Amino acid sequence: IKASYPAVRLSPVFHISPSMSSTKFALPGNIIVTFKASWEPARIAQWVQSKGLEIVKKIEAPVPKYLLKTDPGFHTLETANVLYQSGEVEKALPDWWVERTVR
Numbered sequence: 001i002k003a004s005y006p007a008v009r010l011s012p013v014f015h016i017s018p019s020m021s022s023t024k025f026a027l028p029g030n031i032i033v034t035f036k037a038s039w040e041p042a043r044i045a046q047w048v049q050s051k052g053l054e055i056v057k058k059i060e061a062p063v064p065k066y067l068l069k070t071d072p073g074f075h076t077l078e079t080a081n082v083l084y085q086s087g088e089v090e091k092a093l094p095d096w097w098v099e100r101t102v103r
Contacts, residue, residue: 023099029072030056030095031080034065047088067095 031053035044048055048068056067070076076094083092 025099026097027073027076027094028097029070029076031068031070031076031083032059032065032091032093032095033068033083033089034063034091035089037063051083063090065091 035047039047044066045055048066054069056069059065059067070079080092080094083089
């Protein structure tokens with residue numbers, strides 16, 4: 001498909017074992033990152049830029065988080081893992097798309 005449509009970005013669809021659930025998950029892009037509490041906004045912005053990423057928005061919560069822009073697909077998962085394993089951030093998780101169904 002990519003050869004015919006180079007601008008198309010794909011994300012695999014994951015699901016939990018059918019015996020457990022039929023819920024589907026995908027990686028549409030973006031990572032949710034929690035920074036160390038001691039980091040000021042200027043330091044966060046500088047760090048994000050140094051990683052070649054972009055802040056989409058700040059998520060106000062008891063512990064502030066940032067949504068960082070990434071391409072969809074496995075790249076999102078790989079980038080989140082690299083950021084978390086670096087030890088520079090508290091958390092880095094893909095912004096998973098989860099199928100919702102009405103019961």
